[in-house]
Amino acid sequence: MSNFALSEFLPYRLAVAASAVSDRFARLYSARFGISIPEWRVLAVLGSFGTAHARQLTALTTMDKVKVSRAVAGLETAGLLKRRADAADARRTLLSLTPKGARTYAAIIPLAEAMQAALLAELPPDARAGLDAALTLLSPR
Amino acid sequence: MSNFALSEFLPYRLAVAASAVSDRFARLYSARFGISIPEWRVLAVLGSFGTAHARQLTALTTMDKVKVSRAVAGLETAGLLKRRADAADARRTLLSLTPKGARTYAAIIPLAEAMQAALLAELPPDARAGLDAALTLLSPR
DNA sequence: TGACATCGGTTGCATTTGTAACTAATTGAC
DNA sequence: GTCAATTAGTTACAAATGCAACCGATGTCA
Numbered sequence: 001m002s003n004f005a006l007s008e009f010l011p012y013r014l015a016v017a018a019s020a021v022s023d024r025f026a027r028l029y030s031a032r033f034g035i036s037i038p039e040w041r042v043l044a045v046l047g048s049f050g051t052a053h054a055r056q057l058t059a060l061t062t063m064d065k066v067k068v069s070r071a072v073a074g075l076e077t078a079g080l081l082k083r084r085a086d087a088a089d090a091r092r093t094l095l096s097l098t099p100k101g102a103r104t105y106a107a108i109i110p111l112a113e114a115m116q117a118a119l120l121a122e123l124p125p126d127a128r129a130g131l132d133a134a135l136t137l138l139s140p141r
Numbered sequence: 142m143s144n145f146a147l148s149e150f151l152p153y154r155l156a157v158a159a160s161a162v163s164d165r166f167a168r169l170y171s172a173r174f175g176i177s178i179p180e181w182r183v184l185a186v187l188g189s190f191g192t193a194h195a196r197q198l199t200a201l202t203t204m205d206k207v208k209v210s211r212a213v214a215g216l217e218t219a220g221l222l223k224r225r226a227d228a229a230d231a232r233r234t235l236l237s238l239t240p241k242g243a244r245t246y247a248a249i250i251p252l253a254e255a256m257q258a259a260l261l262a263e264l265p266p267d268a269r270a271g272l273d274a275a276l277t278l279l280s281p282r
Numbered sequence: 283t284g285a286c287a288t289c290g291g292t293t294g295c296a297t298t299t300g301t302a303a304c305t306a307a308t309t310g311a312c
Numbered sequence: 313g314t315c316a317a318t319t320a321g322t323t324a325c326a327a328a329t330g331c332a333a334c335c336g337a338t339g340t341c342a
Contacts, residue, residue, distance in 0.1 A: 004250050006185040006201065010260050011159075011166045016203050017279045018152075018159035025152045036328085044147040055290060061147065062157050066330070069292060091290045091337045109145050119151050122278050130271010137263050138158045177298090196320060207300075210322060232307045232320040 014138075021119065028111045033104055034078065038063055038071035040108070043080065043097070047105035051096045053086070062140070080104055155279075162260065169252045174245055175219065179204060179212035181249070184221065184238070188246035192237045194227070203281075221245055 006012050026037060035043065041061040046052060052060070057068045072095060075081035080101030086092040097105060120128055147153050167178060176184065182202040187193060193201070198209045213236060216222035221242030227233040238246060261269055 004185065004189055004253060006182060006189070009185070009253060010257055011162045012182070013276045013280065014155070014159040014162055016281070017276045018155040019203075020281050021152045021155055021279055038328095041147060041153070044145065044150070048145055048147070053290080064330080065291065066293090067328095069290095070328090073292090089290085089338070093291080112145060112150060116151055119279065123275050126267070127271045127274035127278065130268045130273075131275035132271075133268035134264050134272035134275075135154045135158045137268065138162055138260065139154065140157070140161050179298095194320080205300080206321065207323090210320095211299090214322090230308070230320085234321080 025112070025115045028115065029108050033108065035080075035104075036071070036074065038067050039074050042068065042071045042075060042095075043101065043105055043108070044112070046081065046095060046097050047102070047109070051094050053092045053094065055092070057095070075101065166253070166256045169256065170249050174249065176221075176245075177212070177215065179208050180215050183209065183212045183216060183236075184242065184246055184249070185253070187222065187236060187238050188243065188250070192235050194233045194235065196233070198236070216242065 022037065026040075029035065029040065038061070041063065042057055045057055045060045049056075049060070054065065054068050054072060057063075057072070058065050061068065063071070072081060072083075076083065080098060081095060082098050082101075083093045083095055086094050123131065163178065167181075170176065170181065171178075179202070182204065183198055186198055186201045190197075190201070195206065195209050195213060198204075198213070199206050202209065204212070213222060213224075217224065221239060222236060223239050223242075224234045224236055227235050264272065
């Protein structure tokens, strides 16, 4: 019999922690604003970038284009996002937040910042730094 | 406009890293052995514990009972796992690996250990320690 | 110009996952 | 002992996700 322990396996531990932290944050906003995690990611990027193509969103949110497309559609239906044609390339659509979308963004950001602060507060400084370095090294690119 | 950056948001970064690492590991075994991540988790626990109830598996794999039930069914269909009645409580089923399941386990564990070693090798020692501490503190207890 | 590959984005379909309801067995209050 | 409440586990149905095909627009190369 082996001495392998799932509970010490890094991919497993990362998945468990990521899911716990995501759920914790999602509980803060999902019911209140009715948006999903993919939608939150798109909202967050458009809120800080102002305008972007769906193509750019795939890179900035680490989601594939189908997921982005559906998140954009959802936000549009909810009246949080608007599309307009890109004069330079008719295949593309320029995406940006509506005033309502901007208000929602402005309302969620404090929650995100509070979440981030709460998480960091749970970690001693060296764990914070190590986690930061590790996440960078283990993420794509 | 805010200076919030999704790319520095901990829940997001954790999700991205977790997914990258999981995919990387899954690529090693999923095609070769035809098992899913939930099935891998059950296999890993049964391989090291020998026998368990589904109920125990939910705790040891951090998956809900439906996911466990399906993973168990999948492993059974694949001939990797067998059920037998629990004399002490007819609601429960005792689960354990078949010889074939044990062989699969024995074949995957080295891959898991190599993966773990490869991941740790990418991290400097302080990042390793910090990540370890952080994952423990951020996971449900 | 025209033929063809490529790109941005959406849609259809199969698979996976989550939620809730359900069955069967056991426990516990009385 | 009887019966309601709880527990182990499965199933049915809905929502989310992934993959591949697809459509129209643009780029490329002759």
